[in-house]
Amino acid sequence: MGVVSTSGKSFQIMRQMPKLIPPARPTPREIKLLSDIDDQSGLRCQVPFVGFYRKEENHDGGNNKEDDPVKIIKAALAEALVIYYPFAGRLIEKPGNKLAVDCTGEGVMFIEADADVTLEDLGELQPPYPYFEEILYDVPGSSGILHTPLLLIQVTRLRCGGFIFAIRLNHTMSDGCGIGQFKKAVAEIARGAAVPSVTPVWRRELLNARDPPRITCIHPEYDVPASYSTAKNPFATISDLVDTSIFFSPAKISALRTLLPADLRLKCSDFDVLTAWIWRSRTRALQPDPQEEVRLMISVNSRSRSNPPLPEGYYGCATALPVALATAEGLIENQLEYAVDLVMKAKSRVTEEYMKSVADLMVLKGRPGLMVASTFYISDWRRLRYDQIDFGWGKPIYYGPAKLRPQMKILSYYTWKKNKQGEEGISVFLCLPKFAMEKFTADIDRIGG
Template sequence: MSSFVFNVTRHAPELLPPAEQTPYEFKELSDIDDQDGLRFHIPSFLIYEHSGDQNDPVMVIKKAVAKALVSYYPFAGRLREKEGRKLVVECNGEGIIFIEANANANLKIFGYPLLPPFPCLDELLWHVPGSTDILDAPLMLIQVTRFKCGGFIFALQYNHTMADAQGIMLFLNAVAEHASGAQSLSTPPVWQRHLLNARKPPHVKFQHREYEEVLAETNDTLIPVNDLVDKSFFFGPKQIAALRRLIPPHQKASTFEILSACLWRCRTIALQLHPQQLVRFMCIVNSRNLFNPPLPPGYYGNGFAFPVALSTVSKLSRNPIGYSLNLIQQAKSAVTEEYMKSVADFMVLNGRPRFSTSISSFIVSDVTRSGSDNLDLGWGSPVYGGPAKGGVGAVPGISSFYIPFKNVNGEKGIVVPLCLPANAMEIFVKEINGLLGSVLNSPNKGHGSSILISSL
């Protein structure tokens, strides 16, 4: 995969403004939006096998995006920073970056199934100079690349301070509805970022350990950015059922919880940290329905928290999976409306800090219910829809996603892209396959490759 190349011919990037004139105004982001750790751009891919002979996907998507920007006009603006690092959008209608491109290959060159990490990522999502800046820069970049087979890739990167996974899907659904000819949206966008602003006066009620750095005395948690490896792992019904057998029968757990408990433990062992090093698992918890009343359905700002499960390496590595599972469940249950207000208050009182970014931290976002795998732009559902890779963010190697996926046998499950130092990745593969082998009685116990499905 590392030598995988093909040529992409790109038209000059252009600024795509809203299809109609939009209000000129300034809109403040919420105090959840503008925390330092969200000041980066997230890359995502939507891959469609056949565009047919009737409509050009580039033109259809370009027109639909321009229409969607009329309702979502803040995306066409630029971020400015006020006193106290408060972010505000100047809604000036300048537009997003749009790139039309053609590839001299068929989609089958990627192999099957299509999944991250994608080779030639920079060709399919070109980083126009300045496009990943946070202030005074476009808030979104879209590149649509046609392939010789008639398929195409809709690649997107967006400024995370503007929206979370659910928020960007609201925008993409608007694009899909306009592409189908709709003149109005089924779920109109809602700004109302004040709903997640700090109180006056701020009053922090929780410890918020997600914003603490916990480094070992040896400072061995710095990430070797020149030695990172990307691999993807598939967990289908058989693997998930096997992992459930690792916990007591009476213990209830969601698929997210049991998978996270196992991955956190195996990743920790793989990193070979000091036994007394503190490691943390931070899970993305959507708070929209935790408010009373819930946040409006069209709210597209960041509406999540990432509470912390904390343990020493020794305890996490030596205890049964039920230990890490309990810690994760306790962390998730801590998120309430009051918790979200406390996070916003914490931001204002502490200079909008970054969350923990040492490699001893592991952040997971579950996007299996986002709907990206069903987004129909006029050519049916994509063969892949989701993040372009794991390890995204200001500091690579600490984050991952749970992405809906169908393997070569047609089994629906979850694909997990991970980014780790090369040596740690080798250990992780042995640990997770050994864990599965211990309950599946696999003849390849400890050396199986049934869940490792891609590497780059």
């Protein structure tokens, strides 16, 4: 049992003992190698997600409203694990730091819980959450990378009839698209489908290093000095860090576009202009040395950038992390179009050859970690459409990232969100020291719209 407080209200969460949910039927016992993109050092971590669902009286999702979401989701999960059976196994490490899945069929870890609180009592349903450790309990011994469950799931029933679906992923197994595909499969089965609409595809060898490996592209994202710790946190010595979510309405995005030349407005996306503005404003707020090199790292899905594209249903990691570079002075003193151009050029570098070069680099350089010093890292979750995942009780009010890992406070997420006026805009979840957050939010207030 846990007692937490939010929006001025204390509430209790009663958890049952964690259980392993194995596949509903026997599955192959085999060893399956991860790709050389999957098992890089920067992905050897756990990533949490959370979705909030209300009880919709008029929703026809195929379930009787008296049905229990815990019971429905557990059964669907066991069925989904029959075809996604590697998730029911455990990671092992082979020579050369090579990761593989031992498909043991042991299952994923599942927690059933109840909270004496309503969705309305929880207040704003976007990160950061003061009660997160209770709605996704970190089972002792479960958060390692090797020899532990690859998924941890907690479903918490709420007093209003809604529920919270929280999940933690061993990131080496899947990227955002991959785990989204799995969650969609569980949701489809929960709504009565015999099989999911997309058949899972393993095929991790498609993103393995070549023979012989050869680095053919520039990869500043992996420029890590020999003495540099991959877990180094640029904010490690700062005690007053602030995590927050900020809503950018369509009007604010349009106002940012007016700062660009007419031809660039037509070519750039909302992501390009917003990312460029945030990178520039964030850098100004942090007040670095003018000649310091500052970096923007962007998460780019490479699935469609191969020829042919990766097969539909591929659920491994296929994300590239290209980097834009500038001096702090150059980024701040130039107009917004300078930063937008850097963002667009960084994204365009992700090609099939680029991904092959990354895989080759991993093998040749011993799977180096990511360079995070003076880096701002953006991951756009809007196209993942987690807000469409329906277990039979309607679409979630919010579904997205749950928290920033201590070693990755440089990371920022974009998700869809509706404001109180019903406008769908972009919610930006980020972290800054308090002094910088105050300067950053003052910049936001000066945007028109």
